[in-house]
Amino acid sequence: MTPAQLADLVRAVATEVLTARGLDVSALPGDVGVERPRNPDHGDYSTNVAMRTAKKAGVAPRELATWLVDALGGRDGIASAEIAGPGFINLRLAADAQGAVVGEVLAAGESYGTGDELGARSINLEFVSANPTGPLHLGHTRWAAVGDALGRVLAARGAKVTREYYFNDAGGQIDRFVASLVAAAEGKPTPEGGYGGAYIAEIAEQVLAAEPGALTDPDRDEVFRRIGVELMFDEIKRALHAFGTDFDVWFHERSLHDSGAVDAAVARLKDTGNLYFSDGAWWLRSTDEGDDKDRPVIKSDGKPAYIAGDLAYYLDKRARGFDLCIYMLGADHHGYIARLRAAAAAFGDDPDTVEVLIGQLVRLFKDGQMLKMSKRAGTAVSMDDLVGFVGVDAARYSLIRSSIDSVLDLDLDVLSRRSNDNPVFYVQYAHARLASLARNAADVGLAPGTAFGLLEHPREGDLIRTIGEFPAVVRTAAELREPHRVARYLETLAAAYHKFYDGCRVLPMGDEEISDLHRARLALCVAARQVLANGLGLLGVSAPERM
RNA sequence: GCCCCCGUAGCUCAGGGGAUAGAGCGUCGCCCUCCGGAGGCGAAAGCGCAGGUUCGAAUCCUGCCGGGGGCACCA
Numbered sequence: 001m002t003p004a005q006l007a008d009l010v011r012a013v014a015t016e017v018l019t020a021r022g023l024d025v026s027a028l029p030g031d032v033g034v035e036r037p038r039n040p041d042h043g044d045y046s047t048n049v050a051m052r053t054a055k056k057a058g059v060a061p062r063e064l065a066t067w068l069v070d071a072l073g074g075r076d077g078i079a080s081a082e083i084a085g086p087g088f089i090n091l092r093l094a095a096d097a098q099g100a101v102v103g104e105v106l107a108a109g110e111s112y113g114t115g116d117e118l119g120a121r122s123i124n125l126e127f128v129s130a131n132p133t134g135p136l137h138l139g140h141t142r143w144a145a146v147g148d149a150l151g152r153v154l155a156a157r158g159a160k161v162t163r164e165y166y167f168n169d170a171g172g173q174i175d176r177f178v179a180s181l182v183a184a185a186e187g188k189p190t191p192e193g194g195y196g197g198a199y200i201a202e203i204a205e206q207v208l209a210a211e212p213g214a215l216t217d218p219d220r221d222e223v224f225r226r227i228g229v230e231l232m233f234d235e236i237k238r239a240l241h242a243f244g245t246d247f248d249v250w251f252h253e254r255s256l257h258d259s260g261a262v263d264a265a266v267a268r269l270k271d272t273g274n275l276y277f278s279d280g281a282w283w284l285r286s287t288d289e290g291d292d293k294d295r296p297v298i299k300s301d302g303k304p305a306y307i308a309g310d311l312a313y314y315l316d317k318r319a320r321g322f323d324l325c326i327y328m329l330g331a332d333h334h335g336y337i338a339r340l341r342a343a344a345a346a347f348g349d350d351p352d353t354v355e356v357l358i359g360q361l362v363r364l365f366k367d368g369q370m371l372k373m374s375k376r377a378g379t380a381v382s383m384d385d386l387v388g389f390v391g392v393d394a395a396r397y398s399l400i401r402s403s404i405d406s407v408l409d410l411d412l413d414v415l416s417r418r419s420n421d422n423p424v425f426y427v428q429y430a431h432a433r434l435a436s437l438a439r440n441a442a443d444v445g446l447a448p449g450t451a452f453g454l455l456e457h458p459r460e461g462d463l464i465r466t467i468g469e470f471p472a473v474v475r476t477a478a479e480l481r482e483p484h485r486v487a488r489y490l491e492t493l494a495a496a497y498h499k500f501y502d503g504c505r506v507l508p509m510g511d512e513e514i515s516d517l518h519r520a521r522l523a524l525c526v527a528a529r530q531v532l533a534n535g536l537g538l539l540g541v542s543a544p545e546r547m
Numbered sequence: 548g549c550c551c552c553c554g555u556a557g558c559u560c561a562g563g564g565g566a567u568a569g570a571g572c573g574u575c576g577c578c579c580u581c582c583g584g585a586g587g588c589g590a591a592a593g594c595g596c597a598g599g600u601u602c603g604a605a606u607c608c609u610g611c612c613g614g615g616g617g618c619a620c621c622a
Contacts, residue, residue, distance in 0.1 A: 038569085085566050086603075332617060401561085411558085411559075426570095440583095482563085491570065502587045509581060
């Protein structure tokens with residue numbers, strides 16, 4: 001019996017009991033569930049349904065709990081039901097009912113953990129979207145890891161996800177980038193406000209290699225722009241791909257200007273009265289969505305402001321059929337939330353079709369000193385740097401496993417000193433150990449069995465219940481847009497497995513005869529390995545056969 | 548001044564109202580006669596402060612204190 005099935009049973013029994021007693025069934029909360037108590041004395045699962053329902057139903061919590069316990073006690077698969085504390089109902093499952101979860105995992109295989117509650121949603125997930133003026137730094141790397149994992153998690157729960165990268169290749173930042181390239185090519189110092197990293201000189205060199213006459217070309221800047229920006233794009237794409245993060249759509253802001261989409265979007269907003277004219281500029285009422293001031297869309301010099309591109313871009317996304325647009329932005333962009341929502345509202349959409357996830361910074365420490373991440377200074381810690389230090393798996397995992405709400409401090413000395421310092425190896429080790437076990441089992445002719453009722457050891461029960469949690473963990477991670485929950489769950493699962501492995505012998509000892517218990521335990525191991533692999537897959541982290 | 552995020556063990560971080568608050572690393576002490584010791588068992592150690600809501604608050608609300616990040620007709 002899975003937790004979901006048990007919750008269904010509790011709900012059904014509660015409904016029966018209330019009905020039989022002539023009480024209001026609507027007093028039941030909509031999300032009747034079971035949870036795993038921390039204290040094993042409190043059973044395999046517990047439910048607080050009696051406490052949550054009692055007041056509305058007009059009965060004492062413990063009295064209602066008594067009725068529920070009586071009704072639950074005799075049900076198939078329930079070994080015991082008892083009241084505790086203020087009205088908790090603590091449940092124990094029969095070993096065979098609980099063990100059936102193992103069979104479900106084996107049957108579901110790679111699809112265990114997936115669901116379809118997001119099936120109706122077509123989601124545009126935009127993340128990273130770094131300006132093509134320099135290599136991806138640590139902050140971008142965090143979004144690359146988290147965004148990619150979120151995309152996988154959303155897809156696992158049924159959403160149709162398009163991962164998208166928006167290149168801001170139309171504004172003044174690009175002009176400065178180009179000017180920096182030209183200066184480098186001419187051997188001149190970095191211009192005021194330009195970019196001075198070593199990569200600038202490298203790209204300038206490549207431009208000259210591709211177009212030897214670039215410096216004397218009448219359209220010199222245009223040549224450097226065309227080739228230089230393209231080289232930067234390629235570099236960013238290469239780094240992301242090497243990081244295991246690929247996008248479905250690489251969107252160029254410039255295309256919106258070139259195609260007239262920006263003008264069209266602005267015109268439409270003027271027509272519908274969603275822009276107002278003041279002080280020579282056209283303004284969007286972003287204050288309606290909580291902004292502290294309205295924002296100009298057309299500047300008083302007649303040129304479109306940056307936000308004009310955002311408006312056209314939003315319209316483009318909607319035209320492509322997305323019913324939810326998720327933007328992952330850094331903490332320094334939190335002011336954009338109101339603007340982006342206002343954009344949706346201005347086009348007549350529900351602002352909730354725009355969901356902005358704000359992630360905090362990553363700080364890197366080495367020798368106790370914080371490393372600055374300034375691209376301009378050229379001392380940035382890049383995605384490649386981090387990967388070079390710790391590898392893709394550890395980099396992704398360490399960035400994903402924390403909530404994006406918290407500033408993340410990574411210590412390079414710790415991460416690069418010993419691999420064991422990173423929890424990813426704890427999880428991967430569990431998988432590798434299971435893979436090894438499977439090889440050994442095959443060598444002695446042991447095959448998985450189905451006598452799950454024999455799995456009565458406390459650590460077997462704990463492992464089975466942990467495996468049973470996985471689908472709900474993925475569902476919650478998708479719903480809350482928090483892929484770090486998957487990582488933390490995997491650490492719990494790995495711990496449950498290691499404890500089981502320490503306490504329960506799987507393979508026959510010496511010339512011991514193979515028994516149904518051996519076969520059932522092997523099946524449990526196969527299931528555990530499947531869940532570890534599925535979970536690591538959601539994070540884009542490898543599940544190694546050997547380490 | 549206004550807005551956003553954070554404050555939980557020595558450190559890095561989990562804990563979407565529930566019973567005795569967890570993990571990794573670090574410290575101390577155990578377990579190698581067989582499946583991978585990159586493991587297991589045990590110990591010390593913590594919810595910034597004050598109110599409020601609730602049967603019940605690390606979790607929700609308010610205020611304060613502390614830290615970080617934002618508040619452009621730049622992109």
